[in-house]
Amino acid sequence: MTVLDDLLGLLDAAPKLRGARCVGRSEMFDPPPPGSPPAAQVEHAAAAVAVCHGCPALTACRAWWDELARAERPAGVVAGQVSEPGPAERRKARADLHQALDAALCADPTVTNVDHARRIGCHVGTVANARRALETAGRIPHVIRKSGRPRKTLQQNGIPA
Ligand code: SF4
Secondary structure, three states, rough: HHHHHHHHHHHHHOHOOOOOOOOHHHHHHHHHHHOOOOOHHHHHHHHHHHHHHHOOOOOHHHHHHHHOHHOOOOOEOOOEOOOOOOHHHHHHHHHHHHHHHHHHHHHHOOOOOHHHHHHHHHEEEEEEEHHHHEEEEOOOOOEEEOOOOOOOOOOOOOOOO
């Protein structure tokens, strides 16, 4: 159960917010998975915002939202608007992205940074940094150079490892 599920359980229990259209649809209102392409993120949020605008509890939900302290506001779509994640959510999103990058790079280090960035939906520099960290830690070989073309290893260049 997500934070938004908990929150919406409370909202649904409140008499003024009966009929909330988000109940049981947390995957639609929660932030999209980390690394989703920007266009998919916009589409994801727009669908939830549209549901809010047809929700009989919108006015009461917005009033409730306005009273919340910034740190208490959940990330995702609430009361017909996109709520930016707080520091804790941002930290989690970053950790999830790095976990996804590490898994992708370890699974196939020969895929270029550009292709990994396209697949995961992040900046190519983020992939490059993650790759450098994995190479330094010895978790993947040094096989790709910045241009994306395969680089000879030290041994292939005649230098003993
Ligand atoms: S306005 Fe949106 S977030 Fe608020 S109760 Fe309705 S569907 Fe849920």
